[in-house]
Amino acid sequence: MPLRIVRNDITKMNTEAIVNTANAQPRVSTGCDSAIYKAAGYEELLSYRKEKIGPAAEGQAFITPGFHLQAKYIIHAVSPLYMDGSQGEEEKLRSCYRESLRIAKENHIRSIAFPLISTGSFGYPKEEGMRIAVDEIHAFLLGNEMEIYLVVFDEKTTQLGGKIYPGLEEYIDRHYVEAKQREEYWDAAYEAKETALYDEPEGGKGLLSNLMSGRRRREEARRREEKRAESAFMPNAPMSSQMGKPFAAPKPSHALPLSGGMAEDDYPDFEEEHGSRLEERMRHLSDTFSQYLLFLIRTKNMKNADVYRRAVVDKKIFSKIKNNVDYHPNKLTALCLCVGAKLSMDESVDLLARAGYALSPSDKTDIIFSYFIENGIYDMIEIAIQLELYGLPCIIE
Secondary structure, eight states: OOOEEEEEGGGGGGGSSSEEEOOOSSSSSSTHHHHHHHHHHHHHHHIIIIIIIIOOOOTOOEEEEEETSSSSSEEEEEEEEEESOOSSSHHHHHHHHHHHHHHHTTTOEEEEEOOOOOTTTOOOOHHHHHHHHHHHHHHHHOOOEEEEEEEEOOOOHHHHHHHHHHHHHHHHIIHHHHHHHHHHHHHHHHHHHHHHHOOOTTTOOHHHHHHHHHHHHHHHHHHHHHHHHHHHHHHTHHHHHHTOOOOOOOOOOOSSSGGGOOOOSSOOOOOOIIIHHHHHHTTTTOOHHHHHHHHHHHHHHOOOHHHHHHHHHHHHHHHHHHHHTTOOHHHHHHHHHHTTOOOOOHHHHHHHHHTTTOOOOOOOOHHHHHHHTTTTOOOOHHHHHHHTTTTTOOOOO
């Protein structure tokens, strides 16, 4: 059973167990912990914790009844407080998922819902917390059958989702449906067009003849316009002296305003404003995926760690890309890195091409990533939710 990523209130999940982000001491923290205690029955659950569990170390987990929740059980994962990432936080967070899943398996639990452990009041970076969650859950599912949900619910994601969803649906309809229609009807439409172009109906001309006739008329009109322009620029020269000479318009005077009322000196100096950046971009024409990604990260003054964390890409995968100029990640990872590096659509298309990939208008995953990139929404958690809503594979390699 694959992992599913959903936007919901974890206290309302209809699963056999839900996971709580528990405190090391038998007291209630803010955020997810507080919400679960209130929904389950604050005093009942707290008394049970004090009497039967007591203190527990970060990274450990324990199970309690669900009391007034829909879920039969609550598995409490003692969440690590994030300091700076160098105090063993990652291993403790991984242990929270492993221990919770171990307890669920021992209790024959068939469905379970996790929050993004430690990413609320405990301060763990959300994208990094997401990557660790998916990594550990996928590892468990390789050898076990269980229905697992990763629940994302906070004010930011709820508001963002409300803004994204209608626009995304329209975007997918516009791109995906049109592409599928072209695929479905291309052969018939092409055959009909061929017939219309070349078949001459009785007493009249076919479409091809009409097009060619119109093209000739436009060409003749263009030539007449050029001749008028030559005469206008050289009014005093005899016609015989103009024949055979290449046409050259005189340089406009600096005293005269150019089109739109702007003097020539008012136009920005392209070389001064863009020359060095264009020259640098030209030097990277033959870059591989790895080289061009690192170049783009440098030009945006980003740190590598910020990029792969925002992309929800494993550090080991990023290290392979960084240290091997010919390494090609899979397409999903490449798309995630476009988001992590906050690339524009043009930059994304260019980077993907260097790994042999292109964005397809008939692939929903490509369309969803395109929508987020075009709109400058660089939020991998929200992308993961939208992929899940459309029944598409999870984003993590």
